[in-house]
Amino acid sequence: MRKLLFICLALVLGLANVAYCADDTIKIGVFLPLTGQNAFGGQLELDGVQMAHKENPTILGKKIELFVVDNKSDKVEAANAVQRLIEKEKVQAIIGTYGSSLAMAGGEVSEKAHIPQVGTSCTNPLVTQGKKYVFRVCFIDPYQGAGAATYAYKTLGLKKAAMLVDVASDYSVGLAKYFERSFTKLGGKMVGTLNYQSGDQDFTAQLTKIISEKPDVLFIPSYFAEGAIIMKQAAELGATFKIMGGDAMDNPKITDIGGKAVEGFTHTTFPYDPSMKNMSAMAKKFTDGWRTMYPGKEPNVNSALGYDAYMIILDAIKRAGKADPEAITKALAETKAFEGVTGKTAINATHDAEKPVGLVVIKDGKKLYEGEIVPEL
């Protein structure tokens, strides 16, 4: 019996050794939430990664192997998952993840092991802060604020802006700060910034004040729970100005709750939507490819970001000419004009993606992808 066990062990070790020694493959690890609260987004991103892998299985004449680990929407599991990818699978690069807190937990491990990690849709500024080996293919929250300001001032020609900001949310405060900075820099005037706190449901006092200042546009960097009823109350108080918001307002329920009050509302988002007009060649190729590969399932921005995360690593390997982790890291940091599904992407000094910001407008009770804008910071 003991002998048998020994033979088995030897066999397993031998196999593992063979896999490890096979130098002609490049190993990319993926850690995403495939179970737990974030499973929905995680699965869509994984589908995107796997599709990219299926379409591009080799680089530099070497085969690419994907290792997928579920981080279970849990911070501790996320760190364990990255540890496993690095120590057991010996990956050269890592993709992940959906969820900023998960990305932060995983990023600590990659940073220590000097393995490059590319985040998909983790938008909190802290994810890449002070990290040499952590990158992401999405832009961060404040970047959108600048996009909204540029659209309001340049495209729509609105000169006076007001804001209604949630002081209890970093997301809201960050977005507001960059909106104001960009809007005033472009030459616009801020006529009033009023605050509220997450959970508030009565905004009549703030809105009455804002209406009396007669702005052209009101920017509400809110979450969906407050955003729709803010617009409802604004309409009841007779507001006629344009209202704009950030990606947290992206919710299919918006027209159900807001009704006529959300008509014309515009929010920024990541620049991909299967319903977008004037799709770039990359986006079109991705959408068509997706529909053949996953019939009956619509792609969304998460799947596009998963796809882009894989492709930007390949792009870095190609430019580096080798798949060594340090070389990939260096090449990733130097990314200037990567053509992704979600637009032309550059990696900036803080390792965040800079790319056009998408715009969605509510028209006739439906969400309509309006186009993209390059923010003027």
Next chain:
Amino acid sequence: MNLATFIQNILNSLTLGSLYALVAIGYTMVYGILRLINFAHSEIFMLGAYFVFWGITLVHLPWPVAMVLAILVTASLGVLVDQVAYRPLRDAPRISALISSIGVSFFLQNVAIVFFQAIPREVYRPQWLEDPILFHGVRVLPLTLFVPLLSLVLMLLLIYIVYRTKTGLGMRAISKDIETSYLMGVPVNRVIAITFGIGSALAAASGIMWALRYPQLQPIMGTIPGFKAFIAAVFGGIGSIQGAVIGGLTLGFIEIMTVAFFPDLAGYRDAFAFVLLILVLMVKPTGLLGERPEDKV
């Protein structure tokens, strides 16, 4: 601030304040009789709102029918909560029932998250409620006129029940001394069940009004209004029905007027409301209309 803006703010305050008052009446009634702060009140409030909009959207009931049904269902739920969570603790120290009510609050909230999901849902409003009445640059919502009226009617009705009916007599007896009430032949458990039924019906009515004013349903929608109304009830003198109405209106005015006159403080207006509450309680520890606690022999 011009006159129209000022009047608009007064109307805003009136709407918000009377909603607080409506919720506060329910808190104060249960407290006045049982000396129990029913923390589950804010969840009953949320369920009442959900029930009525289900009645309309799923079963296609007409408005008034859905409303009456929802209030009845919620009232029965309140009685059930009493039977399950509070009745076994009737003889236990008061703090046990308080903890039990916090437990019920969390339980109902989580059940709601599981069954209704956390995503906010739309509220159907009848058309006559949608359109504001325009009057010299001031916009008045029909609800602004209706809610204070409803609060007033419910307040009077409640005072009638407590002071003019036999059940009310039982309630007042229980509030003085529960053990003696048993001895005097007051059907204690029945009266308490009725108290919870009425309290929950009030919570449902206020939940429905709240949802009409802020048309969005979510499992946590009761928490903040519940806290605010509790503050209002304490401010007005917990246990006093008139006090709850005055407390609610005062809180509404403070919140709106703080933002109207000091826009920079808008994000911190709750802190303002709390500071005021503490100041009032320092001067009048029982609240504006609260009774002096009687020494028991």
